[in-house]
Amino acid sequence: MDRQEEEIGMHQAHVSALQAKHAGLEAQIDEEAHRPMPDMATLSRLKKEKLKIKEEIAGL
Numbered sequence: 001m002d003r004q005e006e007e008i009g010m011h012q013a014h015v016s017a018l019q020a021k022h023a024g025l026e027a028q029i030d031e032e033a034h035r036p037m038p039d040m041a042t043l044s045r046l047k048k049e050k051l052k053i054k055e056e057i058a059g060l
Contacts, residue, residue, distance in 0.1 A: 011060065018057050025050040 001009075029046045032038050 015057060015060060018053050018060075022050060022053045022057070025053065 025046055029043060029050065032043050032046065
């Protein structure tokens, strides 16, 4: 495998890891939002994290 293929593989792995983290945050947000008394500070923090990851994915 040449260097370019290796870099492409690493890039894809990084994007996949970010997408998995994004999906995990989405699940946490959904879980928190459906509690009887959702913690709005936690929801806000999770949504900000999710947005940062989405922006990072878009920038790649």
